[in-house]
Amino acid sequence: MRIDQRQFNLLAVAALVALAAHLVRLPLWLAIPLIAIAPWRMWSRSRDPKPISAWIRVPLVFALVFVIFNHYGNIFGQEPGSALACGLLMLKILESERVRDARAAIGFAAFVLMSALLFTQTMAFTLLICLSLVVLLAALNALQPAPILTRNLFASELRTAALLLGFGLPLALAAFLFVPRLSSPLWGSPGAFEDARTGLSETMAPGSMTELLIDDSPALRVHFEGKVPPSSARYFRALVLWDFDGRTWTRDGWRPQNSLETVNSAADEISYEVTLEPTNRPWLPALDVPLETPDRSRMSRDRTLHARNSVDQLRQYRVRSALSYQLAASLAPLDRRRALRLPKDFNPKTLALAKQWRSEGSDDSTIIQAALDRFNASFTYTLSPPLLGRNSVDDFLFDTQAGFCEHYSSAFVVLMRAAGIPARVVTGYQGGWWNALGKYLLVRQSDAHAWAEVWLDGRGWVRVDPTAAVSPARVEQDGSTAGAGAAWNPGSWLLEIRNRLDVVNRMWTQTIVQFNALRQKSLLTPIGISNADQGDLLRVLACVIAAFLIITTLWVLRSGRGRKGDRLDLAWHKLQRRLARRGFPVQDDEGPNDYLKRIKSRLDNDSTTAALEQLIRHYIELRYATASPKDADIQAFARRIRELKLPRAVNS
Amino acid sequence: MSAFGVVGNLGQRLLALAERRLPALTRLRAVEALPIRLHRRRIYVLPSLFGIGFAALLLIMQLGALNYANNPALLLTCLLGAAAWMSLYAGFRCISGLELSAIQATESHAGSSVSIRCRFASSTRSRPNLRIRWAGIDHAFAIAAGPPTETTLELPAQRRGWMHPGRLKLWTDQPLGLFVIWSWLNPEFSVLIYPALEASPPPFPFDGKRSGIRMARNEGDEYSGLRDYRSGDPQRQIAWKASARHDSLLVRESERLIQDDLHFDYAAIRGLDHEARIRRLTAWVVAADNAELGFTLELPDQCIGPGHGALHRHACLRALALLPDAH
Numbered sequence: 001m002r003i004d005q006r007q008f009n010l011l012a013v014a015a016l017v018a019l020a021a022h023l024v025r026l027p028l029w030l031a032i033p034l035i036a037i038a039p040w041r042m043w044s045r046s047r048d049p050k051p052i053s054a055w056i057r058v059p060l061v062f063a064l065v066f067v068i069f070n071h072y073g074n075i076f077g078q079e080p081g082s083a084l085a086c087g088l089l090m091l092k093i094l095e096s097e098r099v100r101d102a103r104a105a106i107g108f109a110a111f112v113l114m115s116a117l118l119f120t121q122t123m124a125f126t127l128l129i130c131l132s133l134v135v136l137l138a139a140l141n142a143l144q145p146a147p148i149l150t151r152n153l154f155a156s157e158l159r160t161a162a163l164l165l166g167f168g169l170p171l172a173l174a175a176f177l178f179v180p181r182l183s184s185p186l187w188g189s190p191g192a193f194e195d196a197r198t199g200l201s202e203t204m205a206p207g208s209m210t211e212l213l214i215d216d217s218p219a220l221r222v223h224f225e226g227k228v229p230p231s232s233a234r235y236f237r238a239l240v241l242w243d244f245d246g247r248t249w250t251r252d253g254w255r256p257q258n259s260l261e262t263v264n265s266a267a268d269e270i271s272y273e274v275t276l277e278p279t280n281r282p283w284l285p286a287l288d289v290p291l292e293t294p295d296r297s298r299m300s301r302d303r304t305l306h307a308r309n310s311v312d313q314l315r316q317y318r319v320r321s322a323l324s325y326q327l328a329a330s331l332a333p334l335d336r337r338r339a340l341r342l343p344k345d346f347n348p349k350t351l352a353l354a355k356q357w358r359s360e361g362s363d364d365s366t367i368i369q370a371a372l373d374r375f376n377a378s379f380t381y382t383l384s385p386p387l388l389g390r391n392s393v394d395d396f397l398f399d400t401q402a403g404f405c406e407h408y409s410s411a412f413v414v415l416m417r418a419a420g421i422p423a424r425v426v427t428g429y430q431g432g433w434w435n436a437l438g439k440y441l442l443v444r445q446s447d448a449h450a451w452a453e454v455w456l457d458g459r460g461w462v463r464v465d466p467t468a469a470v471s472p473a474r475v476e477q478d479g480s481t482a483g484a485g486a487a488w489n490p491g492s493w494l495l496e497i498r499n500r501l502d503v504v505n506r507m508w509t510q511t512i513v514q515f516n517a518l519r520q521k522s523l524l525t526p527i528g529i530s531n532a533d534q535g536d537l538l539r540v541l542a543c544v545i546a547a548f549l550i551i552t553t554l555w556v557l558r559s560g561r562g563r564k565g566d567r568l569d570l571a572w573h574k575l576q577r578r579l580a581r582r583g584f585p586v587q588d589d590e591g592p593n594d595y596l597k598r599i600k601s602r603l604d605n606d607s608t609t610a611a612l613e614q615l616i617r618h619y620i621e622l623r624y625a626t627a628s629p630k631d632a633d634i635q636a637f638a639r640r641i642r643e644l645k646l647p648r649a650v651n652s
Numbered sequence: 653m654s655a656f657g658v659v660g661n662l663g664q665r666l667l668a669l670a671e672r673r674l675p676a677l678t679r680l681r682a683v684e685a686l687p688i689r690l691h692r693r694r695i696y697v698l699p700s701l702f703g704i705g706f707a708a709l710l711l712i713m714q715l716g717a718l719n720y721a722n723n724p725a726l727l728l729t730c731l732l733g734a735a736a737w738m739s740l741y742a743g744f745r746c747i748s749g750l751e752l753s754a755i756q757a758t759e760s761h762a763g764s765s766v767s768i769r770c771r772f773a774s775s776t777r778s779r780p781n782l783r784i785r786w787a788g789i790d791h792a793f794a795i796a797a798g799p800p801t802e803t804t805l806e807l808p809a810q811r812r813g814w815m816h817p818g819r820l821k822l823w824t825d826q827p828l829g830l831f832v833i834w835s836w837l838n839p840e841f842s843v844l845i846y847p848a849l850e851a852s853p854p855p856f857p858f859d860g861k862r863s864g865i866r867m868a869r870n871e872g873d874e875y876s877g878l879r880d881y882r883s884g885d886p887q888r889q890i891a892w893k894a895s896a897r898h899d900s901l902l903v904r905e906s907e908r909l910i911q912d913d914l915h916f917d918y919a920a921i922r923g924l925d926h927e928a929r930i931r932r933l934t935a936w937v938v939a940a941d942n943a944e945l946g947f948t949l950e951l952p953d954q955c956i957g958p959g960h961g962a963l964h965r966h967a968c969l970r971a972l973a974l975l976p977d978a979h
Contacts, residue, residue: 103702104702107702107705107709110732111709113728114713114717115716115725117717117725121722121723121724125724126724126727129728130727130731133732133735140828140829141828143829144827144829145781146780146782146783147780147781148780148796149794160827161735163738163742164735164828165734165738167738167741168731168733168734168735168737169731171737171738172727172735173730176726176727176730179726179730181718181721182718186718186719313721512727513723515723552738556741556744556745556748557692557748566774566775566797566799567776567797567798569774570776627799628798629798
């Protein structure tokens with residue numbers, strides 16, 4: 001059966017909705033023709049309903065596969081796969097002429113919609129996608145051959161779709177809760193999400209963090225047990241960078257755990273749970289310094305945490321950290337050498353300055369203070385610093401004197417090493433916004449930070465934040481981002497709102513996105529099954545769904561029973577029932593007129609008989625003298641029956 | 653095409669076998685008196701082909717979501733699946749409680765189609781996208797909430813005589829096309845199909861048996877009016893002078909012919925086979941009635957008339973329709 005123009009237009013709209021979910025990721029040269037296909041075909045079909053020949057359609061499919069292969073280098077994998085699916089969907093629209101094609105196209109559109117969720121899992125996006133289902137189901141409903149003709153057909157189709165989804169919601173939620181989750185993937189690795197996600201990078205070179213610092217998407221959320229550390233103590237270490245080649249800081253490879261740096265006075269301990277957004281990198285930021293290793297991760301020698309695999313899904317881990325500590329009471333000679341090593345023939349002026357300080361007989365802490373004072377005196381904090389030359393630290397220290405955390409930490413560590421103080425760069429996150437409603441700390445990517453650690457005799461590795469000397473607000477202020485005083489400022493009230501709204505996102509993340517096999521196991525604890533296996537879950541799923549189905553089925557069956565006739569009949573039967581209770585059951589062979597006559601002959605209450613007579617005459621008129629009584633009249637009739645007062649007792 | 657044919661044939665044979673073996677499970681065999689109300693015990697539900705495909709798609713989507721531990725995607729598939737399931741109820745509600753209260757047919761001749769009006773009792777809810785499959789014909793219609801509704805479907809009238817359309821399948825795949833919900837109805841209904849009309853019959857026969865022409869009304873009135881010539885009008889009645897003035901044949905109307913002025917005799921028609929004679933007689937009967945002429949129909953086993961008017965016409969057509977087949 002061929003579909004008419006209206007059905008086709010709705011189908012095209014549904015396909016466009018599914019395409020829209022992918023639009024962000026499609027290259028422009030592909031997105032524009034794909035979008036254009038739908039309106040073009042809507043127009044061309046209305047002019048000439050002839051189907052498009054296979055001689056055009058089949059080469060288009062090959063062309064699509066070719067361009068996608070050309071652009072992505074592959075047609076499998078998530079990005080090229082979804083691009084291919086979008087293209088095939090639009091080409092399917094091109095050939096959809098019959099109901100069967102249209103239905104297949106809508107099913108495929110649902111698949112395309114779902115695949116969009118592989119890339120983005122935020123609440124807003126998920127809700128949007130679920131709402132798009134309304135359009136898809138409406139398009140499916142529109143393929144029916146004989147709808148009730150109303151003024152706005154599309155509205156009634158949307159209503160049907162919304163009702164189906166609405167009534168299905170409880171069932172959907174039950175299924176969602178109890179469908180057994182896989183503890184390991186069946187195929188592929190979940191690390192298929194190769195596309196770069198922003199996060200701390202393994203190395204640090206001038207400008208490498210700029211993109212991160214203007215990205216205000218959430219990086220991690222932290223739930224503290226007990227008191228919340230002040231902003232100035234919220235340094236989340238992720239990476240320790242030891243080696244400098246004059247431009248780039250790189251990190252130490254992983255070394256066996258038996259040579260962990262020791263932590264001595266772990267007096268001020270704090271326990272917390274971190275929910276880390278996916279980064280595709282293994283680092284697990286932790287407040288300095290972590291004392292224990294969470295599951296599925298290990299601790300590097302310099303006490304940073306690394307997951308065994310890249311974090312490609314939301315990851316939750318619990319850590320215990322010490323806030324006041326003595327890290328590495330003694331420094332091994334090898335480490336000392338590494339912590340003092342500087343590239344040859346770089347930054348001569350910086351080396352000279354450090355040597356001069358040392359030759360003035362200053363001790364370590366004086367030199368540190370001198371460096372910080374120098375920063376404090378004339379340096380400025382900016383996210384768009386001037387470019388630096390080969391001797392980047394020289395240029396920064398003596399020339400440009402403007403930059404952000406990576407410049408300061410880099411220059412500071414070089415200065416310290418030149419002065420003979422073992423030092424290293426640490427990157428991670430600092431600060432965060434305390435969400436009082438959700439009672440958690442929200443750390444955004446823009447809270448990424450770099451600072452320094454110097455090793456002092458008797459105190460171990462000591463954190464020094466040279467950026468704080470320039471821009472104390474960066475470190476101390478709650479909720480402010482690195483942009484303070486910089487060219488980039490997103491409008492603080494907007495950020496404030498977004499910070500507050502983040503509690504919703506967190507609930508979403510915790511209840512929906514984070515719901516995994518482990519959580520599912522504890523789902524049945526309230527009913528006494530503490531460690532549910534998949535069989536238990538399936539049984540519960542079966543029970544819940546069966547109960548749901550029985551209830552709905554009973555309801556549907558009941559709703560079809562005993563209700564004979566239209567609304568007017570219902571009202572009339574109600575009146576008959578009321579009269580029957582007063583002793584006037586209607587006889588089988590009795591029409592309304594005879595019924596009235598019989599009642600009148602036995603009832604002597606004038607006002608009631610008059611009202612009753614009026615009512616029954618009204619019924620006769622509506623039922624027998626009107627071809628199709630108006631809704632308003634029927635409602636008025638039903639109301640009058642409800643309001644009718646009958647005498648309490650009638651002796652029959 | 654042939655593959656479909658084979659499958660269809662096999663399906664029919666399986667169905668026949670199932671009906672023979674399990675009459676209670678398959679369809680209602682007995683003819684039922686109207687009205688027929690559809691209740692849950694006679695409504696059947698199965699997923700459609702599209703429904704099965706959709707379920708497979710949902711399964712794939714669910715597996716994918718589970719594999720990537722992607723809960724939002726899983727939620728989406730659950731929602732889609734639940735909505736699909738709800739569509740079953742929506743479709744069931746569409747058919748449940750439906751009441752077929754009357755069936756009427758219009759007069760029709762073999763070779764054309766017969767219009768059958770199905771009347772459904774008043775309904776509290778609207779029932780869109782209902783379909784009837786009856787005698788190989790598909791018909792889609794909707795019933796709005798409110799007073800009784802009628803829908804007309806055209807069945808092919810293949811041959812004269814009693815037509816028993818037999819069981820009809822009332823079904824719907826409302827609202828999404830995922831489930832087919834149907835019920836078999838076997839209403840007590842048959843329609844008499846009159847024989848086909850001969851395409852261009854010869855003029856009415858005038859043979860020696862006719863007993864003469866009598867004037868219908870006041871005999872003194874030569875002609876009270878003229879009308880266009882119709883095939884079958886006797887030549888004597890043609891008003892030649894008036895016709896010459898008008899470029900078309902005109903007939904004097906005042907000379908209304910009544911009673912047995914026309915005599916259609918089955919036996920008198922020669923050179924034609926049985927069915928062709930019936931077709932010619934039928935065409936004459938219809939033409940004579942249209943021309944408001946009286947006539948007598950003489951068939952091998954009965955003689956109807958003389959008479960005129962609708963009742964006479966129907967009696968004649970009925971007799972013609974029910975003539976036994978040639979041996």
